[in-house]
Amino acid sequence: MNLFSLYRLALFGLTLFEVAVFLRKVFRYKKYFDKLPRSVRQFLQKRSSRFILGRTKVHRRDLIINGCLIGLLLILNFLLINFS
Amino acid sequence: MKLQKEELLKKFTREAKESDIQKISQKLGKMYKGAIKEVWPKVQALYKMIKDPQAAWKSKALAIGTLLYLISPLDAIPDVIPAAGLTDDAALIMGTVAMLGHELKKYLVKSAEEFADIEIRKHNRKVRITLISLIICAVIGIAVKLVLERLG
Numbered sequence: 001m002n003l004f005s006l007y008r009l010a011l012f013g014l015t016l017f018e019v020a021v022f023l024r025k026v027f028r029y030k031k032y033f034d035k036l037p038r039s040v041r042q043f044l045q046k047r048s049s050r051f052i053l054g055r056t057k058v059h060r061r062d063l064i065i066n067g068c069l070i071g072l073l074l075i076l077n078f079l080l081i082n083f084s
Numbered sequence: 085m086k087l088q089k090e091e092l093l094k095k096f097t098r099e100a101k102e103s104d105i106q107k108i109s110q111k112l113g114k115m116y117k118g119a120i121k122e123v124w125p126k127v128q129a130l131y132k133m134i135k136d137p138q139a140a141w142k143s144k145a146l147a148i149g150t151l152l153y154l155i156s157p158l159d160a161i162p163d164v165i166p167a168a169g170l171t172d173d174a175a176l177i178m179g180t181v182a183m184l185g186h187e188l189k190k191y192l193v194k195s196a197e198e199f200a201d202i203e204i205r206k207h208n209r210k211v212r213i214t215l216i217s218l219i220i221c222a223v224i225g226i227a228v229k230l231v232l233e234r235l236g
Contacts, residue, residue, distance in 0.1 A: 004221045011214065054197070055204055062208040069215040076222035080229070 093176060096156075097149030104148050105134050111155040119174040120154070125199045126181045127154065129191040133184070136191075143187050150180040 033041065056063065112131060116124060130147040133139050139147075154173045181188055 002225070004225045007221060008218070011218075051197075051200075055200060058201060059204050059208060062205070062212075066208060066211050066215060069212065069219065073215060073219050073222060076219060076226065080222055080225050 092156075093149050093153055095149075096152040097145050100145040100148035100152070104152055108134065108148070108151045108155060112151065115154055115170075115173075118170040120170050120177075123174050123177050123181075125192065125196050126177055127151070128198065129188050130177070130180065130184075132191040133188060140187070143184055146180060146184065150176055 033044075036044070108131065112127070115127070120127065130151055133147045134144050134151065136144075153176055181192075
C-alpha cells in the first residue's frame with residue numbers, strides 16, 4: 001500500500017460519503033415532494049430538467065476537459081497496475 | 085436604530101444620481117463577505133437594475149440608495165463590527181427586494197442562474213485540480229516502479 005493508493009482510497013471514501021449525503025437528502029425531501037399536486041410536481045420536474053440541461057450546455061467545455069482527464073487517469077491506472 | 089437606518093436609506097434614495105452607479109461599481113465587489121454572502125444574488129439583481137437604462141427611475145433610486153447604504157462603512161451598525169456589521173445591510177437589501185418585487189424579478193432569475201454558474205465553475209475547478217494531482221501521482225508511481233524494476 002503506497003501513498004498514491006491511500007490518496008485514491010481517501011478520495012473514494014469522500015465520494016461514497018457525498019453520495020450517501022445526497023441520497024439521504026433525496027429520501028428526506030421525497031416525502032414532501034410526493035405530497036405536492038401532480039401539476040406542481042410536473043412543473044418542478046420540467047423546470048429543474050430545463051435548468052440542468054441549460055447548465056450542462058453552458059459548462060460543456062469544462063465537463064469535456066474533466067471527462068478527458070478522467071479517461072487519461074483510467075489509462076494511467078491501468079498501466080500502473082498491469083504493465084509496470 | 086431602525087429609524088436611523090430608514091432615515092439613511094431615505095437620504096441616499098433622495099440624493100441618488102447616475103454618477104453614484106460608478107461609485108457602487110468600484111466598491112460593490114469588496115462587499116462579498118459576512119451576511120451579504122447569503123443575499124448576494126439579490127445584491128447582484130439590484131446592481132443589474134441600476135445598470136439598466138430602461139428601469140424606472142423611482143425604483144432605480146431606491147436600489148441605488150440601498151447599494152449606497154451597503155457600501156457606506158458608517159451606517160446603523162458600522163460595517164467594521166465583525167459579524168453584526170453587515171446584518172443591517174442584509175436586512176435592508178431583503179426589504180428593498182420585497183418592495184421592488186415584480187420589477188426585480190427579471191434580474192433575479194438571471195442572477196440565480198449566474199450564482200449557480202459560479203458554484204458549478206468552482207466545483208469544476210476543484211475536480212480538475214484533483215484529477216491533475218491524481219494524474220501526476222500516477223505518472224510518478226509508474227516512473228518509480230520502472231526505476232525499481234530496472235534496479236532490481
